[in-house]
Amino acid sequence: MSSDLVVLAVLMFAATYPSRALGLLAPGIDRLPRPAIEYLQLVGPAVLAALAAVAVMVRQPEDGPPVFHVGIEWLAVAACLALVWWRRNLLIGLVVAVAIVAIARATGVAALPA
Amino acid sequence: MRQDVPALTAAASPGANRRRLLVEALAIAVSAMGFGFVYGLAARDAGFSPLEVVAMSTIVFAGAAQFAAIGYVTGGLAWPVIALLTFLLNARHLLYSAALAPWLSHVPRSRRAVMAHLLTDEAFALSIGHFRRLGRPDEAGYWIGAIASTFIPWNIATLAGVLAGGSIPEPARLGIDIIFPAAMIGLAVGLVTGRRELVAALAGGLIAVAWALFASPALDLEPSIGVVVGGVAGPAIGLLVPSSMAAERAPLGSAASAERYAMPGSHLDEPAEGDTR
Numbered sequence: 001m002s003s004d005l006v007v008l009a010v011l012m013f014a015a016t017y018p019s020r021a022l023g024l025l026a027p028g029i030d031r032l033p034r035p036a037i038e039y040l041q042l043v044g045p046a047v048l049a050a051l052a053a054v055a056v057m058v059r060q061p062e063d064g065p066p067v068f069h070v071g072i073e074w075l076a077v078a079a080c081l082a083l084v085w086w087r088r089n090l091l092i093g094l095v096v097a098v099a100i101v102a103i104a105r106a107t108g109v110a111a112l113p114a
Numbered sequence: 115m116r117q118d119v120p121a122l123t124a125a126a127s128p129g130a131n132r133r134r135l136l137v138e139a140l141a142i143a144v145s146a147m148g149f150g151f152v153y154g155l156a157a158r159d160a161g162f163s164p165l166e167v168v169a170m171s172t173i174v175f176a177g178a179a180q181f182a183a184i185g186y187v188t189g190g191l192a193w194p195v196i197a198l199l200t201f202l203l204n205a206r207h208l209l210y211s212a213a214l215a216p217w218l219s220h221v222p223r224s225r226r227a228v229m230a231h232l233l234t235d236e237a238f239a240l241s242i243g244h245f246r247r248l249g250r251p252d253e254a255g256y257w258i259g260a261i262a263s264t265f266i267p268w269n270i271a272t273l274a275g276v277l278a279g280g281s282i283p284e285p286a287r288l289g290i291d292i293i294f295p296a297a298m299i300g301l302a303v304g305l306v307t308g309r310r311e312l313v314a315a316l317a318g319g320l321i322a323v324a325w326a327l328f329a330s331p332a333l334d335l336e337p338s339i340g341v342v343v344g345g346v347a348g349p350a351i352g353l354l355v356p357s358s359m360a361a362e363r364a365p366l367g368s369a370a371s372a373e374r375y376a377m378p379g380s381h382l383d384e385p386a387e388g389d390t391r
Contacts (some may be wrong), residue, residue, distance in 0.1 A: 008193055009139060012183065013134040015201040016176055018279035019242050021230035023211030032208065038310075039349050041366040043202045045305040046318030046348025050180065050341045051185040052298035053319035058185045058337050065331035071225075073292055080296040081303055090300040091148045097296035101289030 052077060053072075072110035076100040128248060130359040134256050135244045139263035142236050146267040153181060156293040159285045160184045171269045176234065179203050181297050189338025206366050210238040217242075217251040219306020225253075232260035239372040307371070308362035310352040318348025324353060 056077050059069040080093035104110035157167045170180050179200050186196045210233055240259030245251055306312050322344030326337035364370035
């Protein structure tokens with residue numbers, strides 16, 4: 001069983017724990033300048049959207065440069081996006097996204113990923 | 115006690131407040147179970163071993179960052195870059211920590227050090243609301259919010275997810291591979307609480323794809339570097355929206371913001387009047 005990523009988990013802990021602990025353990029030195037707070041407010045949406053966009057729209061063939069991908073994944077992710085926006089429930093969105101892809105692949109509408 | 119965060123209902127009895135906390139914690143726990151299971155499935159589909167998934171959930175214990183790490187790892191990002199992105203994504207905890215500090219200053223330092231590791235969006239949203247309704251600190255209330263509602267259910271569910279994922283012979287046939295991007299976009303939608311977030315998300319996504327398709331091949335870099343570029347440049351572009359037009363509904367560090375970062379679908383009450391911190 002691979003354990004390489006345990007080290008990465010420790011590294012991610014080291015990147016996370018100070019933010020969690022600073023205010024509780026050293027009150028008074030946690031004040032961030034307003035521009036920094038405003039920037040951090042936007043990091044979450046930008047990083048998560050970037051991850052989703054690259055995962056859905058970019059494919060890396062074994063040979064050659066990355067290619068723009070269009071497929072059933074777009075519909076599934078769009079459905080999830082709409083459901084989360086409408087119902088504020090991520091689990092429902094995920095279930096529907098998985099169902100769309102599974103049905104499309106089972107019926108031959110979409111191919112299995114390479 | 116904070117003077118800028120008034121108690122919501124100073125007259126409510128401790129018993130009634132504790133019961134309300136338990137009900138809210140149960141709702142969060144149910145959501146954490148579902149979301150944790152899905153995380154375990156997605157991590158297994160990406161090639162994480164059960165040990166690695168359990169390590170992520172116990173050592174990192176930050177849902178959105180853990181999900182994002184699946185993409186970073188499969189994209190081949192260097193670990194220092196992953197650490198930097200994790201720091202940026204989790205830096206909001208600094209504001210939660212600062213907001214809770216006045217309520218928990220009487221707790222021994224060693225216990226506060228443990229509390230810090232368990233400080234999640236869910237724990238913050240549950241405990242700050244509980245303290246304010248109670249009008250005083252309640253250490254047991256924090257532990258309920260941090261451990262019973264999130265840490266235990268999240269870890270049990272991720273383990274169940276990764277074990278279940280390992281028993282599925284062809285995950286792609288079941289659409290398991292769509293969980294990761296769908297979860298990312300769903301979490302991003304939950305964080306769009308104003309026009310700046312919307313612009314940052316759109317810019318981040320577009321820049322990431324454009325970089326992955328054009329700049330990465332030209333510079334002989336991994337396409338996943340586009341995520342870093344989009345994730346860093348997107349907020350800068352979002353800040354170009356004038357504050358007068360931002361229409362921000364959940365400032366970072368507020369309980370309303372914490373609930374947005376918590377698993378969508380597990381939201382507690384609507385933010386209270388004047389809840390800006």
